[in-house]
Amino acid sequence: MPSAPTRGPLMIIGGAEDKLRKRTILKDFVVASGGHDARIVVIPTASSLGPEIVEVYEALFTKLGAAEVTTARPESREDAHDPGLVELLEKATGIFMTGGNQLKLSGAICGTPFGEAIIDAHERGAVVAGTSAGASIQSSHMVAFGVGGATPKQRMTQVAAGLGLVSSTVIDQHFDQRNRYGRLLMIVAQSPQLLGIGVDEDTAAVVEDVDGHEVLRVTGRGSVTIFDPARMVSNAHEARRSAPLLASGVMLHVLPAGSAYDLTTRTLVPQAHEVDDTEAAEIAEAGRDLRQLARDIAASDVSPTNLRRRLARNRRRVTPDETPASDGGMA
Amino acid sequence: MPSAPTRGPLMIIGGAEDKLRKRTILKDFVVASGGHDARIVVIPTASSLGPEIVEVYEALFTKLGAAEVTTARPESREDAHDPGLVELLEKATGIFMTGGNQLKLSGAICGTPFGEAIIDAHERGAVVAGTSAGASIQSSHMVAFGVGGATPKQRMTQVAAGLGLVSSTVIDQHFDQRNRYGRLLMIVAQSPQLLGIGVDEDTAAVVEDVDGHEVLRVTGRGSVTIFDPARMVSNAHEARRSAPLLASGVMLHVLPAGSAYDLTTRTLVPQAHEVDDTEAAEIAEAGRDLRQLARDIAASDVSPTNLRRRLARNRRRVTPDETPASDGGMA
Numbered sequence: 001m002p003s004a005p006t007r008g009p010l011m012i013i014g015g016a017e018d019k020l021r022k023r024t025i026l027k028d029f030v031v032a033s034g035g036h037d038a039r040i041v042v043i044p045t046a047s048s049l050g051p052e053i054v055e056v057y058e059a060l061f062t063k064l065g066a067a068e069v070t071t072a073r074p075e076s077r078e079d080a081h082d083p084g085l086v087e088l089l090e091k092a093t094g095i096f097m098t099g100g101n102q103l104k105l106s107g108a109i110c111g112t113p114f115g116e117a118i119i120d121a122h123e124r125g126a127v128v129a130g131t132s133a134g135a136s137i138q139s140s141h142m143v144a145f146g147v148g149g150a151t152p153k154q155r156m157t158q159v160a161a162g163l164g165l166v167s168s169t170v171i172d173q174h175f176d177q178r179n180r181y182g183r184l185l186m187i188v189a190q191s192p193q194l195l196g197i198g199v200d201e202d203t204a205a206v207v208e209d210v211d212g213h214e215v216l217r218v219t220g221r222g223s224v225t226i227f228d229p230a231r232m233v234s235n236a237h238e239a240r241r242s243a244p245l246l247a248s249g250v251m252l253h254v255l256p257a258g259s260a261y262d263l264t265t266r267t268l269v270p271q272a273h274e275v276d277d278t279e280a281a282e283i284a285e286a287g288r289d290l291r292q293l294a295r296d297i298a299a300s301d302v303s304p305t306n307l308r309r310r311l312a313r314n315r316r317r318v319t320p321d322e323t324p325a326s327d328g329g330m331a
Numbered sequence: 332m333p334s335a336p337t338r339g340p341l342m343i344i345g346g347a348e349d350k351l352r353k354r355t356i357l358k359d360f361v362v363a364s365g366g367h368d369a370r371i372v373v374i375p376t377a378s379s380l381g382p383e384i385v386e387v388y389e390a391l392f393t394k395l396g397a398a399e400v401t402t403a404r405p406e407s408r409e410d411a412h413d414p415g416l417v418e419l420l421e422k423a424t425g426i427f428m429t430g431g432n433q434l435k436l437s438g439a440i441c442g443t444p445f446g447e448a449i450i451d452a453h454e455r456g457a458v459v460a461g462t463s464a465g466a467s468i469q470s471s472h473m474v475a476f477g478v479g480g481a482t483p484k485q486r487m488t489q490v491a492a493g494l495g496l497v498s499s500t501v502i503d504q505h506f507d508q509r510n511r512y513g514r515l516l517m518i519v520a521q522s523p524q525l526l527g528i529g530v531d532e533d534t535a536a537v538v539e540d541v542d543g544h545e546v547l548r549v550t551g552r553g554s555v556t557i558f559d560p561a562r563m564v565s566n567a568h569e570a571r572r573s574a575p576l577l578a579s580g581v582m583l584h585v586l587p588a589g590s591a592y593d594l595t596t597r598t599l600v601p602q603a604h605e606v607d608d609t610e611a612a613e614i615a616e617a618g619r620d621l622r623q624l625a626r627d628i629a630a631s632d633v634s635p636t637n638l639r640r641r642l643a644r645n646r647r648r649v650t651p652d653e654t655p656a657s658d659g660g661m662a
Contacts, residue, residue: 176482
């Protein structure tokens with residue numbers, strides 16, 4: 001009996017991912033999808049653009065080495081029942097949802113065979129990625145639309161239902177660039193069981209199953225901001241019209257590339273300690289000196305005065321390729 | 332022997348306070364300064380404007396009923412040693428520092444007799460208010476300048492020393508309008524003993540001594556945002572160049588008008604519960620019915636059937652001025 005398949009990674013991209021230079025995020029997507037064996041399906045339903053949006057992503061994924069890149073573009077709920085489109089998703093190793101209008105995307109696919117096929121692909125191990133609108137739709141509760149601003153105000157944004165690939169969350173994108181602290185805080189103030197996740201442009205929150213935990217890793221140029229309102233005090237039930245909202249006691253995490261957050265336990269994953277090269281060279285040099293000293297002491301009695309002299313001599317000893325260790329450390 | 336005087340209130344205003352319509356914040360300042368007995372000194376040193384900035388505030392405070400409004404404008408550290416200017420502050424019941432460039436203001440007055448006279452005025456009970464630059468300078472650690480953006484990045488802002496009227500804090504202003512989440516988070520990520528306080532435009536954080544606690548109350552149109560990094564994890568010591576910073580586990584409080592925060596204990600002050608008028612009328616009506624019912628039961632045995640009938644009758648009973656209670660509640 002085969003064991004249950006592991007769910008595939010989710011890539012939640014905050015929009016405007018780099019397409020011209022390093023292309024870190026798009027490259028990661030192709031590699032995670034199988035590289036030269038990748039069968040990628042692009043879903044541009046959210047976009048208001050025509051073939052040009054498809055051409056860009058098809059060209060990029062092909063250039064990055066994918067074996068096969070096709071497009072599935074349901075424009076209506078009718079289209080989203082087309083078995084031909086659903087079949088494309090069933091064969092995919094990677095699915096990429098473009099930016100645009102997330103309500104157009106969710107309105108066309110959520111609760112249809114096409115929408116279910118995206119969820120199934122995730123369950124069987126395929127990569128599901130989306131940028132901007134394609135990021136928002138991955139959460140259980142989706143920001144439909146709203147205004148920018150740092151301060152949360154009643155009615156500044158609307159929530160609709162997303163695909164629910166990440167449960168108990170609301171995801172927002174272009175977070176830094178469009179100043180969306182306020183609207184994401186408004187949503188968690190009204191729904192304190194949700195975790196609010198804001199993703200900056202050219203930044204990805206990569207969610208993977210790690211030993212039964214959902215772990216979110218950050219890659220790219222910006223940060224991922226997380227609001228955990230579990231212990232929050234709010235006046236969301238009684239704030240009037242567009243009044244600023246009370247949201248006191250929200251746990252805030254701002255996570256740059258390289259950091260990771262456990263969505264299951266809602267805690268930061270401790271980071272490996274970064275070693276400073278100069279400091280490491282200095283301490284290695286000191287270690288060599290100390291070992292020499294230990295040998296000297298073992299060989300003969302050394303008076304404290306001689307010991308100090310020897311130490312001073314060792315500190316001055318500089319080989320042609322080295323600068324003195326005492327100059328190399330942090331100020 | 333006289334008891335030690337109580338420190339005066341501080342009014343930390345986020346800039347662009349309403350000057351034309353309700354003028355809530357400026358009115359509060361004049362009232363707190365003594366109303367018709369108020370002797371107000373305006374300090375426009377931060378401003379790049381000439382007499383026009385002085386004229387605006389002098390006209391406003393006079394119109395709002397202050398007994399006396401004068402201006403003290405040291406433009407250099409030399410000026411800030413002028414006994415005449417210092418004497419003005421010694422007689423003031425209210426001091427108002429205008430907006431402009433906070434480094435110009437702090438550069439001229441901090442560590443001078445004029446700067447000390449502001450601190451002394453606060454100690455003896457005078458109101459010290461400031462808007463924008465005049466707000467920033469009140470904290471112990473002052474945002475000198477920096478760029479906007481929601482995501483904290485290394486080197487995005489500079490800290491200088493402020494007057495320190497509020498200790499262990501860094502205050503930022505125009506918080507919502509200029510998207511200053513990032514720079515305030517950068518500062519607390521580097522200095523986790525500080526409390527970060529961001530004040531929106533036309534909003535005031537009023538800090539007063541309440542039973543030995545420093546309590547911050549919010550008034551005006553926007554919110555006051557507080558970052559408490561006491562339990563934060565950060566990589567601020569090793570983030571390079573302008574890299575986004577890790578700031579995980581920051582306690583966030585967004586406080587609209589009417590809410591209050593205890594700076595001494597770093598906790599929200601519980602708010603009085605707001606009563607909905609319709610709900611109150613409904614429950615009062617139900618109370619009257621129940622009292623009548625209790626009298627009926629005491630007067631005679633009532634069969635369950637009769638009891639239900641009487642209850643139904645009571646629910647239908649509507650006086651000409653009342654709508655049925657069952658329609659009045661919240662949906």
